Amino acid sequence: MSLLELKNISKIYGNLKALDDINLKVEKGEWVAIMGPSGSGKSTLMNIIGCMDKPSVGEVFLDGKDISKESARSLTEIRRDKIGLIFQQFHLINYLTAVENVMVAQYYHSMPDEEEALEALKRVGLGDRAKHLPSQLSGGEQQRVCIARALINHPEVILADEPTGNLDETNENIVLDIFRQLHEEGATLIVVTHDPEVGEVAERTVILEHGRIKSDKQNEDFGKQI
């Protein structure tokens, strides 16, 4: 059984089909890049996988459970327990320090644990930045805090929306290295990007167009480049 399975998913806004009969399976430990031009339905798909929205038609199985008909409240619980989110705009809370931002995710999930939050920051190379406010961190550092926050509750799926969209080359590489490491540790990664370089390093690339899957292929070079 796949970790994630989308069956005949459509999302309809008025007479616009943002997603049109999507079928997709993601296995545990896979690293999938979702690509496609602007307006092709990437964010809509992310919202559905991330339990922030429901499809108009179709079923979504996460861990074998159909979540497409769940209430908003239970979707919140599922999201909290199973999904780690990484955003293009980082979305750190600006009046909380780096470590506090990580602890917020713990707070909503279970118990805040400062030690563990510090550990997570060390993992992304920010052990010495824990007490800094987001405004005192560079973009790359903020994104790494965001990653630490996404990882802290050991989610089933890590969902990243344009994680390198606001980063320069150097920071992009740092983030990709972290993804590689996570993948090696067995994490399931779904990364939305329009950056070919970010798409290429993934194990598998799914390309959307007009709400449909245009192509879905394994990356032959995967694992070769370091």
Place this chain on the structure above:
Amino acid sequence: MTRRKMFMRMITASLVRRRSRMVVALLAIAVGATILSGLVTIYYDIPRQMGAQFRNYGANMIFLALGSEADFNMDSVNEAVSHIDSSNLLGVTPFRYETVRIHEQPVVAAGTDMKSAQVTSPYWHIEGQWPDSDKEVLVGKKMAELLGLKEGDSFNVPFVVQEDPDSVLNLGIDMKVSGILDTGGSEEDYVYMHMADLEELAGATERLDVAELSVSAAQDELKAYAETISEKVDGVSASLVKRVTQSESTVLKKLQALVFIVTVVVLILTMICVANTMTAVVAERRKEIGLRKALGASDKGIIWEFMGEGLLLGGIGGLIGSFFGFAFAQFVSIHVFGSSITFQPLLLPVTIIVSIVVTGLACLMPVRNAMDIDPALVLKGE
């Protein structure tokens, strides 16, 4: 770390590290709380303050003889006075009137206690001095004109009741005018002397005609005193000086109504200001709310975080306001009424609680709006 600790850490961080925004809300609450606690202090202090003011207009209660005049004396007055709370009693002044002869003319002389007359009739205007040593008198202005007396003059008053009726000589008492009494009222027709002097002239019968009282109490309380005294003390009839007491309570009620209305208006204004700030706060933090929801916050959790901030703000504002409110009330009291007020400890928790409740109500609407924010917001690019 417990969830509660993290909750407190988040809301205090929000208040402390987002100072500029929160200062506006805090200021609104603190100003509201200041005016609230200040006005409430004044509201409760007005009767006392105004009571003292009103007592400048003279006695507000009088005792008269009921039935036999002979039974109305200092003893019955003292008995009657014992029914009045001593802390409310400012002064009791006995009066006894007798006709005496001065410069061969019949004159009404009033024997009294000069010290307490100064308390119960503070509006008396004296040209010269209040009588100090015995044999000194106050002469009413009209009477002084009639008799051709002025300050410092001496004159002789023959005994009304002679000790030795067979004696041809009536030496009487030599008296001195210490001051001329100017009131614009009937007091100007009398000569006021120490009770002991009048008793010497007219016989020490200890009889009184009237006692005037200045009591610091509201009209209802005064009425109750008067009724008790008339009922329980033989020979004494107590009544209120209606002209004084009624205008007092009318003025008091109007003032209190005014203060009450101002307080309510200020509370409403504070609420609007806080509601406005919180609306802006929620709008400004839409992304943060979306993020918190995306991280798994329930609607209830979000409500509590924002309410928590609001309530904390209300508490701090209330605390600041209570102290400034007291200072404000003190300032008003000293500059308007010329007397200071004492701090009411009960007002501290009351102000804080009212601030928290008002802030809570003001936060309700804006925070409810936060419910409608979609967590998917965080995935929308801009």
